[in-house]
Amino acid sequence: MLLVPCPNCGPRNASDLRYVGEAGPRPDPNTATEAEWRSYLYIEDNPAGLLRETWYCRAGCRRYFVAERDTTSNEFVNSPLPGNKIGGKA
Amino acid sequence: MSFLRSLSLNSVGQRVAGSRGANGDSQSKPPRYSAGGLFVKGARNQPWPRVWREVPLQKSYDVVIVGGGVHGLACAYYLATNHGITNVAVLDKAYLGSGGSGRNTAIVRSNYLTPEGVAFYDRSLTLYNTMSVDLNLNVMFSERGHMTLAHTDGALRTMRWRAEVNKLQDIDSSVIDPQEVKKLAPSLDVSDHARYPILGALYHPPGGTIRHDAVVWGYARGADHRGVEMHQKTEVLDILVEGGEGRDGKGAGGKVTGVRTNRGDISAPIVVNCTAGWATLISDMAGVKLPISTRPLQAAVTEPVKVFLPTVVVSGSLHVYVSQTDRGELVFGASVDPFNTYNIRGSLEFTEELAGHVLELMPGISRMRLLRQWSGLCDMTPDYSPVMGFTPVDGFLCDVGWGTYGFKAGPVSGEQMAETIATGQTAKLIEPFKLSRFATGELVGEKGAAAVGH
Ligand SMILES: [Zn+2]
Numbered sequence: 001m002l003l004v005p006c007p008n009c010g011p012r013n014a015s016d017l018r019y020v021g022e023a024g025p026r027p028d029p030n031t032a033t034e035a036e037w038r039s040y041l042y043i044e045d046n047p048a049g050l051l052r053e054t055w056y057c058r059a060g061c062r063r064y065f066v067a068e069r070d071t072t073s074n075e076f077v078n079s080p081l082p083g084n085k086i087g088g089k090a
Numbered sequence: 091m092s093f094l095r096s097l098s099l100n101s102v103g104q105r106v107a108g109s110r111g112a113n114g115d116s117q118s119k120p121p122r123y124s125a126g127g128l129f130v131k132g133a134r135n136q137p138w139p140r141v142w143r144e145v146p147l148q149k150s151y152d153v154v155i156v157g158g159g160v161h162g163l164a165c166a167y168y169l170a171t172n173h174g175i176t177n178v179a180v181l182d183k184a185y186l187g188s189g190g191s192g193r194n195t196a197i198v199r200s201n202y203l204t205p206e207g208v209a210f211y212d213r214s215l216t217l218y219n220t221m222s223v224d225l226n227l228n229v230m231f232s233e234r235g236h237m238t239l240a241h242t243d244g245a246l247r248t249m250r251w252r253a254e255v256n257k258l259q260d261i262d263s264s265v266i267d268p269q270e271v272k273k274l275a276p277s278l279d280v281s282d283h284a285r286y287p288i289l290g291a292l293y294h295p296p297g298g299t300i301r302h303d304a305v306v307w308g309y310a311r312g313a314d315h316r317g318v319e320m321h322q323k324t325e326v327l328d329i330l331v332e333g334g335e336g337r338d339g340k341g342a343g344g345k346v347t348g349v350r351t352n353r354g355d356i357s358a359p360i361v362v363n364c365t366a367g368w369a370t371l372i373s374d375m376a377g378v379k380l381p382i383s384t385r386p387l388q389a390a391v392t393e394p395v396k397v398f399l400p401t402v403v404v405s406g407s408l409h410v411y412v413s414q415t416d417r418g419e420l421v422f423g424a425s426v427d428p429f430n431t432y433n434i435r436g437s438l439e440f441t442e443e444l445a446g447h448v449l450e451l452m453p454g455i456s457r458m459r460l461l462r463q464w465s466g467l468c469d470m471t472p473d474y475s476p477v478m479g480f481t482p483v484d485g486f487l488c489d490v491g492w493g494t495y496g497f498k499a500g501p502v503s504g505e506q507m508a509e510t511i512a513t514g515q516t517a518k519l520i521e522p523f524k525l526s527r528f529a530t531g532e533l534v535g536e537k538g539a540a541a542v543g544h
Contacts, residue, residue, distance in 0.1 A: 001438065002437075013439075014429065015439065018428075022430075034531070038528060039529075041472070043379045046380075046382055046430065048371055051430065071384075071431045071432050072431075
């Protein structure tokens with residue numbers, strides 16, 4: 001079981017949320033080249049270690065937030081803050 | 091890549107000169123691995139040889155394969171057997187078959203949805219069919235039939251589609267009704283008052299199970315017999331690349347010169363990434379980014395009981411697949427966990443959900459005990475198809491992104507990768523799976539694999 005620290009609802013079971021994917025800037029669709037856009041769509045960093053990721057709290061506050069998790073231990077390291085920000089040590 | 095042609099001849103020359111090779115014969119099969127032989131050796135007080143040699147690590151090889159699972163070993167075996175390239179080292183950071191090759195549920199089938207997928211997996215099934223004879227080691231292939239259940243009209247429609255694609259390619263695959271399902275697997279609940287009623291199934295008689303460890307050992311033994319070296323506990327720490335556009339000369343336009351391991355540097359013009367779970371970490375070392383996210387897949391096995399389930403049963407809607415081993419244990423697999431992680435610790439959630447779903451199908455086994463559960467890492471790609479062949483770094487090849495279906499593709503992947511390495515041309519069967527498809531937007535879309543992860 002994975003407890004995901006929602007900034008609005010507190011820790012919730014991962015099955016209450018939807019894992020959206022790696023968090024990162026989206027290129028501007030008006031100016032991005034095809035290659036940039038496809039790279040944004042498909043290419044992953046997939047680190048073994050700290051990963052910034054987006055979650056959707058579908059059964060709770062129904063908001064998106066960004067969290068930071070160690071993918072080797074599944075521990076969330078810096079607590080997420082409302083509005084796609086990450087705070088200090090949890 | 092033209093030097094590879096001469097490389098192939100070179101290796102043959104080396105072998106004939108007797109520089110390496112267990113028995114110095116790339117044409118004959120490895121000796122039979124039989125109980126009779128074991129008995130005779132014992133009775134005569136003769137040594138029973140190791141399955142593969144343990145030799146010192148050399149400073150250079152023609153080909154270095156990273157990952158000692160089914161894919162890496164099959165690639166090495168076919169390089170030596172079909173192309174005479176024997177100066178090959180297979181490196182594994184743990185022991186052979188310690189990753190996905192030893193963690194899968196050993197199911198093989200070829201009833202996929204896309205023509206590319208069908209052609210590819212059917213070749214694999216053909217190789218599995220004759221594997222015991224080719225490798226002279228019993229891999230216990232049990233052609234017991236493979237049944238994918240449909241619980242909704244939509245699922246039934248997809249199965250008819252799959253059956254037609256399969257039939258067009260001469261694959262034995264058809265849609266059967268609930269009565270026939272009951273006949274094949276009497277323990278299934280085919281009544282119409284089940285929560286997920288069984289409306290029919292896609293039945294694929296050539297599918298079945300195989301002993302996965304034996305496949306690993308068989309390929310290792312076959313490759314060893316032809317002079318390939320296997321090095322366990324040899325972890326690749328870095329891939330040496332020159333002339334690339336990225337940091338440290340890595341990345342596109344670069345050329346591989348070797349690998350750095352925990353046992354020293356090895357020079358090699360060809361490095362093949364045959365890892366699963368760690369595929370992106372290895373590719374990152376060469377400066378090649380992959381469209382892969384790593385997710386664990388959990389599986390479990392019950393206590394052994396008398397054999398009552400004669401076929402492999404899969405339910406996409408219930409995210410579960412079941413088969414019974416010859417020992418009588420039921421082997422269950424599920425879909426991958428819903429977030430990226432390299433952590434393979436099992437979860438109670440999985441067990442709970444799995445048990446619930448299995449009981450929907452087979453209410454009669456509700457008192458059966460689970461013996462153990464485990465998980466393995468799966469490299470998921472956006473189109474549920476692998477990434478194979480050349481990369482923007484010259485001499486660095488990939489056979490990765492095998493998601494949850496890597497084991498059943500092991501033999502054909504090895505064969506096609508070996509051909510790709512030996513000829514310098516992407517083999518025809520793996521052409522659709524090239525890495526550049528993500529840059530050009532030509533995704534394969536193998537929904538036949540996506541229905542349930544296995
Ligand atoms: Zn919330």
